[in-house]
Amino acid sequence: MNTDNTKAQMRKGILEYCILAVLSRNSCYAVDIINELKKAEVIVVEGTLYPLLTRQKNAGLLSYRWEESPQGPPRKYYELTEVGKIYLNELDKSWEALVESVNQIRDKK
């Protein structure tokens, strides 16, 4: 068994949740999200984020607006929609339940 493989799978599972959590505070440009996720070591490369953002936008969880950029092309600023907020709320609950379950199993004497 390869631990890297398992770790990657775990990270992949929570990545969508993390993106929504970052956006719950304020609207962000993709690179802001990336920086935050990189700092938390949830994501390794930028390219992973773009398909996920588009998928979440198509699912109605996110919306975006264009904003001028001092460097390069205009940027897409993403924010949570009402549906996205409800969705995040659900994920929050299930995350807490998950952590509790894992802890319960781990700490069992």
Add this chain to the structure above:
Amino acid sequence: MHGINFYLYLCFVKLICINRYLIIKTMKVTVNINLGGYAFNVDEDAYERLRQYMKTLEKEFSGESSSAEIMTDIEGRIAELFKMRLNSYKQVITMKDVEEVMVILGSPELISGSSTSEERPPRSQRRIYRDPDRRIIGGICAGLGAYFNWDPLIWRVLFAALVLAGGFGIALYLILWIVLPEAKTTAQKLEMKGDPVTIENIKDTVKEEFETVKKKMNL
């Protein structure tokens, strides 16, 4: 005195060589490209690298319903990263820039997370073709030989025996001639031998064919 002269001469030759090398290294052809609505001057080799990268990314996202949008986002980001690397002293995107950007964005395998799944080998499917390269009549026996990995001679003897035994062999041969397609392209020739159709294999086969032609023409 003679020795010093010779030494100076050597230095001179060396200098010319270095100069030559520098000129070849520095005078690169650039390509003008449009990325996210911005024009960039890119070294030719860097452009080729970038183009291949974008192509593999596109393939990676081809299953996605809005792959075009994802690609536009990525293109915009690359444009931004390139812009950050340019200033009034540096006007051309080099191989180093492209490679840095590729590290930031990640390899297609890392992006799709397929690094977590097993590498899938390229599709190799064996099919029966008529082999035009080793044919005597229609290439049926050569094709069957390639498919079963036998010497075509075995098939030829078999068919000859069938022909002598009552003419059934002729009918069978004709039917096979009609039914079996000829291996025309390199990909088909690889399929005939059961080799996976990859760029490397195609390159090898083409090289082989070139050698054969060269030998035939006594070059």
